[in-house]
Amino acid sequence: MTKPTMEDVARAAGLSRALVSLVMRGSDKVSDASRERVLAAAAELGYRPNLAARHLASKRSLTIGLVLNDLHNPFFPEVADGVHAAATEAGYHVLMNSGYLRGALEREAVESFIDLGVDGVLLAGARISASDLEQLAARVPVTVIGRHLRSTSVDTVNNDDLAGGRLATEHLIDLGHRRIVHIDGGQGAGSSQRRSGYSTAMRDHGLEPEVISAQFTEEAGLRAGRRLAGRAQPPEAIFVANDLAAVGVLGGLADHGLRVPDDLSVVGYDNTSLAGIHHISLTSVDQDRQTMGRLAVDVLLERIGGGRRGAVHHVIAPSLVRRATSAPR
Template structure:
């Protein structure tokens, strides 16, 4: 089936192609009678304007590009909800792709988004080199979520990862835990602040930090637990780098015949919808995911509309959400 074109709509409505273009762009220069005729013809033909072609023709775009780090992680879906809410309110559409947490793949994904000539880009926890982000920012506005930047043309939205990790450690210490390990996020964005917050909090309580190399995935969380069990260094409590990692850690603990929280307490990070499921009920650190998305979209649109040139650096405060995966260590109950 041949897709109808703007010329087909013009022929059906008995008007020029230029007038159809004005109607599709929402121009006020068209009479109501002709606007109605064009829209009626478009509906009869099943015509809808191609967003990319419309952008090329008008030299403007109503499309925002979004690159997601990991499609398996609910955190990013909830951030996208916030982006989409603002985009729709402001008359913009979004296109989404992913780089799968790989710098090389993310570079290609970034180039792919740029080829659509969007009005701007929002990159969620990207691991692509800063040089690639800076180069892209020379072409269009960019906002980073869950990653910092010193580039003045790039805006950022983050949580205070150090504070969040301290909240988790303080909670576990208040329950009586002294041996608390942190399954860190490796080279992932925001892993550094969370790691620093954990170490600072442990030292403030006079406790020895135990940082275990891991990643922001459930498989990595499970591997880290198996390694701790194998070398006999399993602590009484775990602070995972995110909820996804924590779920993998819990799975590995249960596979080993250990009970959560009776034998080992576990704290996640993000407070995704996964953490709130009744059979998971994960104690975690809350990041306002939808608010991240809303703030990122609003910051981007300010740049798109030339309303601001100074960089925005949003830093949101995390909070502790206590559920069923933390309790006093066995000897204290």
Template sequence: MTVPDRETHATQQDVAARAGVSRGLVSLALKGEGRMSEQTRRRILDAARDLDYHPNAAAAELAARRSRRLAVILPYLDNPFFDRLLRRLRHHARAAGYLLIVLVSDLEEQLEQATVDDVLSMRPAGLILPGTSMSQSELLALSEQVPLCVLDRALDEPSIPTVRLDEADAAAQITDHLADQGFRRMVFFSPARSRFESLLNERREACRAASAGRGLDFAEIVCDDGAGQALAMARATSTEPFGAVAYNDVLGIDLIAAVLSARLAPGSDIGIVSYDNSSLAARQEISLTSVDQSPDRLAEASVAAVLAPADAPVAHVTVPATLVVRSSSLRTSPQD
């Protein structure tokens, strides 16, 4: 008997023909159900294996009128934090019996809307949005079409579930650490404008408020022309050591490279702190002090929020920060 074309994929009818049974019996055998001899069940399972049969999840969902897929739209892929987050989202989605589908918007407004349209066409059970640039009104309209959870951003709209890092807590820990190291000035380094996320404003302002509370001077520099140029701008008014806070580890690592290129010492001359606590930050040759956002807790809470029953209280989860201190922010000779 001819094996079905792999491009068309084997169906339960193909398995039934190979095993010499009805399609209904195949369905029962593949589910481990039904009354049949072990010989018949084994013949069906062997036929399915020989034909490389895989269940059509989309067809099953259509028949059951219930999706088993959760969608995630990432802003971009070049941040290692998203890899950690996706691994935990996939773990918790699978534990709940769902498949995770991932799409990328590249922080382009038109592409993000097109990506949302693609997601809606899949009719997923829910949508998780980390780093979205959508406005609150757009999110509210979207929430009427699909259950969603906004990850890493505060909203004034209480009807939309949110899961996020405690930005005020993170900023306080960073500021206390830099102040204790003897730094009297904090410079917040924002990514290039093409990489702006809605979270940026909240994170920067949390650091501004925390630095004021400890009596540190505060400034922001946008790295449109790279970390090297941004560092030169930060040192243009004063060459005294200062604390540098990078928006994320990707920018923090670029800043370390810029400091070294300027023949300065991370920690002693420029105390560098960032966010995400990625695997790169922990590498010995980088040793970047960074805020751990507990991606497992973010993922678990996001999956739970988006799958919550319609009549359940709307979830608003804030995850505490943990500052992981490494050599990039430690001064060899702290000064008062």
């Protein structure tokens, strides 16, 4: 009942252990006949190479670690999809872990990946401080997704939050709205860029920006929404820094009897599954997360391959997805 080893396979196939190893490593110096005998024997015994041993001996694991900052945020699963797809195509395994929203746990997760001997680490929505990231990058190839970093050792993949903020704002302006308020994401990743995208777009059109400081949570959005709805003269449109907060805003507006989009328009950011729900149908800025995940894998493997010294910072263009929460004035 104990797991078969190479030795067992070699014996069963009537060939040497060295040959079995060659087959398992996909060497081309093996005759087709032998290869098949080995594979047949392996299949029959249910043999699978012991990764720990392989890794110990070979110094590489063909495995990358993916740390998602928050499993509950629908942003991440889609990134994971892209990562998984790209990694699998490249013959790599993906191990996941969550930071459970805490920087310390995130660090912990990365450490245990390193202890396990992954070839590289992908961090999505990392809370870890920039300097910690630099340190990590000295020990293992690191790519960060969804956070802007000016680093020479950590690669990043982001969407262009500035352009996204502008996109959302101009969409509202195009619809004829003028008193457009932005509810921002506080310290959240990309928040400041989205904010400046908004402000710039407003000023470019001769409008006065107004930012309400909040966070990337439904609760914060709810509060901000209620506050705006309670005003004597509510705004004509609201651009919220992410979908979750935007959905909170919708709730806050509804509490005060304001109808969307009849009374005012709302636009979110991230185009998460939430936005697509028919009952919500939130106009939102989409960042192609799947592509971001794939791109991050490419970048990471490039670095693992050793082809590159300097850091690469990819920025992909966001796009607007129009739904039912935004309408002409």
